[in-house]
Amino acid sequence: MNLTxxxxxxxxxxxxRGAEHTHAPGAGRLGRSIGLFPLTMIGVGATxxxxxxxxxxEAVPKAGPSVILxxxxxxxxxxxxxxxxxxxxxxxxxxxxxxxxxxxxxxxxAAFIMAFCLLLEYGLAASxxxxxxxxxxxxxxxxxxxxxxxxxxRSPMIVSGAHGVELRAGHINLPPILLVVLCGALLxxxxxxxxxxxxxxxxxxxxxxxxxxxxxxxxxxxxxFHPFFNGPSSxxxxxxxxxxAAAGTVFFSFIxxxxxxxxxxxxxxxxRNVPKAILAALVIVTVxxxxxxxxxxxxxxxxxxxxxxxxxxxxxxxxxGKAWPALVLSAGAVISVFSVTLVTIYGQTRILYAISRDxxxxxxxxxxxxxxxxxxxxTIIVCIIVGVVAGLVDSSFLWDMVxxxxxxxxxxxxxxxxxxxxxxxxxxxxxxxxPFGPYLVPGLSIAACLYLMYGLSITTxxxxxxxxxxxxxxxxxxxxxxxxxxxxxxxx
Numbered sequence: 001m002n003l004t005x006x007x008x009x010x011x012x013x014x015x016x017r018g019a020e021h022t023h024a025p026g027a028g029r030l031g032r033s034i035g036l037f038p039l040t041m042i043g044v045g046a047t048x049x050x051x052x053x054x055x056x057x058e059a060v061p062k063a064g065p066s067v068i069l070x071x072x073x074x075x076x077x078x079x080x081x082x083x084x085x086x087x088x089x090x091x092x093x094x095x096x097x098x099x100x101x102x103x104x105x106x107x108x109x110a111a112f113i114m115a116f117c118l119l120l121e122y123g124l125a126a127s128x129x130x131x132x133x134x135x136x137x138x139x140x141x142x143x144x145x146x147x148x149x150x151x152x153x154r155s156p157m158i159v160s161g162a163h164g165v166e167l168r169a170g171h172i173n174l175p176p177i178l179l180v181v182l183c184g185a186l187l188x189x190x191x192x193x194x195x196x197x198x199x200x201x202x203x204x205x206x207x208x209x210x211x212x213x214x215x216x217x218x219x220x221x222x223x224x225f226h227p228f229f230n231g232p233s234s235x236x237x238x239x240x241x242x243x244x245a246a247a248g249t250v251f252f253s254f255i256x257x258x259x260x261x262x263x264x265x266x267x268x269x270x271x272r273n274v275p276k277a278i279l280a281a282l283v284i285v286t287v288x289x290x291x292x293x294x295x296x297x298x299x300x301x302x303x304x305x306x307x308x309x310x311x312x313x314x315x316x317x318x319x320x321g322k323a324w325p326a327l328v329l330s331a332g333a334v335i336s337v338f339s340v341t342l343v344t345i346y347g348q349t350r351i352l353y354a355i356s357r358d359x360x361x362x363x364x365x366x367x368x369x370x371x372x373x374x375x376x377x378x379t380i381i382v383c384i385i386v387g388v389v390a391g392l393v394d395s396s397f398l399w400d401m402v403x404x405x406x407x408x409x410x411x412x413x414x415x416x417x418x419x420x421x422x423x424x425x426x427x428x429x430x431x432x433x434x435p436f437g438p439y440l441v442p443g444l445s446i447a448a449c450l451y452l453m454y455g456l457s458i459t460t461x462x463x464x465x466x467x468x469x470x471x472x473x474x475x476x477x478x479x480x481x482x483x484x485x486x487x488x489x490x491x492x
Contacts, residue, residue, distance in 0.1 A: 010107035011485050013100075013358065034266050036273045041199040042346075043260040043281025045339040048205060052292045052312070055250045058399055060305035063246035064230035065297050068290070070246035075286045077247075077452060078254035080445035081410040082282045083434045084417045086275035089261050090432045091420055098258060098409045098416075100354055105419040106412070108360075112479055114412050115355050116471035118258070120464075121405030122348035123382070126341055127389040128398040130176035131156070133337040137175050139313045140330035143323045149175065159394040176390035183342045184383035187349065188369075188376050201339035208332025209288055211325075212312055216295035219319035224301050244455035251403045251452055254285065258409060259347040266350075275432040345386060349378045359484035360475070400460040407449045414442035414449075 003011065034042075060067050088101045099118055103111035138149050153174045159166050186197060230242045260278050267273050292312075300315050308314055313333070316325040349365075353375050356365035365378040389398075418438040434441045480486065 008480060008483075008486065009109040012105065012107055013103040013111075013485060034273075035268055036277055038196065038199045039260060039267055039273055039277040040280045040284075041202040042343050043277055044284050045199075045202040045205070045343045047254055047281065047285045047340075048202075048209070048288050048336070052209070052289060055399060056293070056296060057305055057308055057311050058396070059246035059249045060297075060302050062230070062249065063242045064227065064302045065225040066229045066243050067246050067250075067302075068293050068297065069243045070250055071289050071293050073243065073247040073448075074251040074254060074452070075282075075289065077251065077410070077445065077448035079282055079286070080441055080448060081413060082278050083441050084410075084414045084445060085258070085261055086278050086432050087434050088413060088416055088420065089274035089278065090271045091424070098261065098413045099351055101261075101416045101420075102412050103358065105416040105423065108480075108483060108485065109475060110412065112355075112360055112475045113468065113471050114409060115351060115360070116467065116474075117405045117408040117412075118351050119348065119405075120467055121258070121402055121409060122344055122351065123386055124389070124398045124405070125402045126180070126344040126348065126386045127176070127393065128395045128402060129337055129340045129344060130179045130386070130390040131173060131393075131395040131398075133179050133334065133341065134173055134175040136313065136330050136333035136337065140327065140334055143313075143327040143330060156394045157392045158397075173391050177387045179338065179341055180345070180383050180387040180390060183338070183345050184379055186342065187346055187379050188374055189372060197339075197342070201335050201342075204332060205336035205339065206284075206288065208329060208336065209292055211332070212316065212329055213291050213295045215316050215325055216299040216319060219300075219315075220295070220298035222298070224298055230302075241455070244452065246455075248403050248407075248452045248455040249399050251406060254282075254406070258406070259343050345379070345382055348382050348386075349375055352378050352382065357484075359482045359487065360479040400456050401463060404453065404456060404460055404464050407453050411446050411449045414445040417442045 056067065059070060063070050085098075092100055092104050099111055099115040102114045134149075134154050138154055142148050152171050155168070155171045156173045157168055157171045159168060229239050260274060260281060296312065296315055299319050305311060313326040313330045316329055317323060319325075352361065352365040355361050356363060356378075365375065365381070367375060367377055369376045417434055421438040
């Protein structure tokens with residue numbers, strides 16, 4: 001059957017919940033090996049660490065002490081979207097997260113564009129967190145053995161200088177590259193091993209953050225919250241506009257909600273466990289983010305955050321006047337950020353796997369190792385790209401781009417809820433549903449995402465426009481012709 005161009009763009013992929021739930025591993029399929037607890041830890045591992053360990057250095061100069069409101073704003077937006085994710089993950093328990101949701105609801109072209117947003121989101125998030133890991137590793141080594149990594153081996157070649165982009169010949173950020181190599185090696189061994197290792201690292205991370213809060217409150221000074229809002233400065237106009245700008249910067253730290261959904265095809269009883277894991281991860285993340293943010297602002301004036309390496313470790317050292325608390329926190333951060341980078345790379349590979357299986361990108365990305373049931377070639381390619389970006393580029397270029405990709409993905413997921421409800425009609429299976437009908441919560445989620453997007457920089461929009469142009473060209477040059485649905489319709 002020959003379809004018109006318009007019909008090809010909006011064709012949707014049918015969902016077979018029974019098949020997704022019962023398929024056997026092998027033959028290009030991933031194996032179901034993840035339970036509720038490790039799945040929840042994947043979500044927590046992908047979120048806690050990024051926003052708290054790194055982005056406060058970027059966000060506090062924009063918002064001042066009112067960065068607490070920025071985290072609340074981001075958490076509310078993520079919470080609205082989490083409800084949408086929970087319903088769709090019940091109805092579409094497949095690998096690929098919002099890409100798969102979009103393919104089943106709003107059509108192939110929108111799904112492919114969404115896929116490129118996710119690739120931007122996950123790839124840059126993995127690079128950015130790996131870069132932040134370098135600072136804490138250096139802080140740990142300094143406090144533990146009195147040795148620091150040479151500047152030329154822990155600083156990027158491409159940086160943001162006073163006169164724009166600058167190139168520093170002979171510089172490379174080596175620690176992030178080593179971290180990505182370690183993550184790749186673990187992921188290649190198999191999903192179950194990776195999920196178990198991640199769960200252990202997340203529990204260590206939570207203990208370390210409790211340790212930070214307990215000590216930081218010793219140095220708590222309420223005067224650090226005055227003035228609560230920043231005035232106009234080089235970082236922006238201040239006030240609520242500054243809060244919004246900071247919220248856009250930290251929002252990417254809620255990427256873990258999306259990561260839970262990317263694992264849908266490797267989860268035991270996904271229709272039950274994925275929605276529960278998403279909501280549980282959101283609650284845990286929000287509680288810890290708020291506790292650490294309040295403790296950090298209370299222990300240190302907002303003016304000290306700008307340009308501060310390994311910020312939380314430095315706060316503990318200043319509060320106690322001793323090096324051992326900073327040493328403990330740096331060690332915990334090294335482990336914590338390992339887990340963030342691990343699950344972010346994991347999410348990237350599973351999205352590529354789903355896109356490849358649908359024929360929209362080459363088959364290399366869907367090949368699964370017969371013994372480990374892991375997409376080995378896919379993982380190696382992702383790690384090479386993430387490692388190169390992490391080793392050469394300054395993280396200041398990456399934070400807002402990750403937020404842009406995340407916010408776009410969250411909006412598409414919100415749109416997909418009413419579309420899926422209408423598509424299934426009265427035949428919809430019983431399970432988790434967004435409260436108050438299919439329009440109120442998704443509508444609020446979209447509005448909140450647009451509001452946070454408003455605070456992002458013009459440069460972010462320009463780079464995003466270029467990336468979307470690449471996505472459109474890729475779809476029309478390769479994807480539309482090689483789509484699995486295209487071959488099925490041609491054979492009818």
